[in-house]
Amino acid sequence: MLGNMMFQPLLISSMIEHAGRYHADTQVISKNTDTNMTITNWGEVHQNSKRFANALSALGLAHADRVATIAWNNHRHLESWYAISGSGLVCHTINPRLFPEQLVFIINDASDRVVLFDKTFTPLIKAVKPLLTKVEHFICLDAADDAIREAIPEVKFYDDLIAEQPATFDWPLLNENAASSLCYTSGTTGHPKGVLYSHRSTVLHSYGIIMPDSLNLSAREIMLPVVPMFHVNAWGTPYAAAMVGCTLVLPGPGLDGASLVSLIDTYKVSVALGVPTIWQGLIAAAMQSGSTLESLKRNVVGGSACPPSMLKTFKEQFNCETIHAWGMTETSPLGSANQIKAKHLGLSEEERFNLRLSQGRPPFGVDLRLTDAENGTHEIARDGVTTGNLQIKGSWILNNYFGKEESALTADGWFDTGDIATLDADGFLKISDRSKDLIKSGGEWISSVDLENMAMGHPEIAMAAVIAAEHPKWDERPILIAIKKPESQLTEEEVLEFYADKVAKWQIPDKVIFVDAIPLSGTGKMLKKDLREQFGRVLLES
Structure with missing residues (x-):
């Protein structure tokens, strides 16, 4: 038996019709x-x-x-x-x-x-x-x-x-x-x-x-x-x-940062969305101009991991709540967004801050799981500790690529994202790395994202990328590629010392290379492939 309800197809034209009728001014x-x-x-x-x-x-x-x-x-x-x-x-x-x-x-x-x-x-x-x-x-x-x-x-x-x-114009009644x-x-x-x-x-x-x-x-x-x-x-x-x-x-x-500060302050923007490299420019421009970004109540960070120092700056300097989100082209892109639950309201400021560092949890409409092998189907624990291959399925997730007949999914219908992550019982997602960017040193895995976030916490580092460099004994070791802030006299030794109380000694990068620029993709992501081609053998040459 079918329900007795009117059927209307879900069409993009219905959204602009709604906006034009009820929000015309x-x-x-x-x-x-x-x-x-x-x-x-x-x-x-x-x-x-x-x-x-x-x-x-x-x-x-x-x-x-x-x-x-x-x-x-x-x-x-x-x-x-x-x-x-x-x-x-x-x-x-x-x-x-x-x-x-x-x-x-x-x-x-x-x-x-x-x-x-x-x-x-x-x-x-x-x-x-x-x-x-x-x-x-x-x-x-x-x-x-x-x-x-x-x-x-x-x-x-x-x-x-x-x-x-x-x-x-009569919008067609499409499927x-x-x-x-x-x-x-x-x-x-x-x-x-x-x-x-x-x-x-x-x-x-x-x-x-x-x-x-x-x-x-x-x-x-x-x-x-x-x-x-x-x-x-x-x-x-x-x-x-x-x-x-x-x-x-x-x-x-x-x-650029100055243009965005002007738009936010002039038009009283309440919510803004962009990648971390954009927000770095905004923060610098706001501090230089003295703007407090008073109207901005929250910003959404996606595209790559949000450094903890950035999240803290938005909160403490601009009273702006940062929503850490995750997704990709194949997921339309929303896969998760970081909004806390009622039970988290009683946590301490530090505990809530640490929770905010994750990429959040999936909304209704998508589901996440971790497996023990890429494109595998064996699900592993959602304990917030065990890492695995992140997979997703849902109502706005890719089935197959344009022009390709073969499915892009696993044998049981999930899309493998290529990310390595943890999930907890509430669905909070923490991306450790892209699988291709993880560093395997002496049989142990090192997250490039974690090391980058620590580097971005240094007051004299403007941008940081960590890549795997070939090593004669350990196969791979992490090296840090960094851009100093203007006028900085920061040394390699000072950066390595900065890591000393934040991470196990064997995870500290073997080398720090200062550069004037880090290559970015068209969407603002760091091109680690280019960095590996340029610097991936420096430990063999030294």
């Missing part, structure tokens, strides 16, 4: 590529998304055709998202920081028929255009510009296209399992792989984000997604923002 604040600010609202975003849906339809695109976007977080990009997915096309966000060869591969692999781009990226589009085998239309997300038309003669301009179209958007993994080894999200998975993921035990979003918030819309769809926050109708502040290309 709520502001969407956007910094443009020319640094000017545009203040619009959900009502106008809703109308322009319909105008652009009409424009896409006029181009003759068919259901499930891919439309690529190479753009910053701004209002035009946001409007285009809802137009693309809502009309039954697939929104393919592309990271402009990729190597041109990777960018060409991704666009061709996805068979994109249209490329939308911010004018910032005109030279990039001009360079790769001859290699794009299936792209038929190039649309600049801006007003008409003769310089862009000279570089790309066939270009169309977003503002011109929507000016020609009405703000009426909720239809594809909605496409993101590619960062591709640190081999070609990037596509992850194809559905309308259903995206709407459920949005519900997962807004819950109090997750990111706790509501119509009362003023949200600043610093994480780019080309990085796992800005962690799904533009969808969640429409679902709850919160004020949205889109930072455009200005992701």
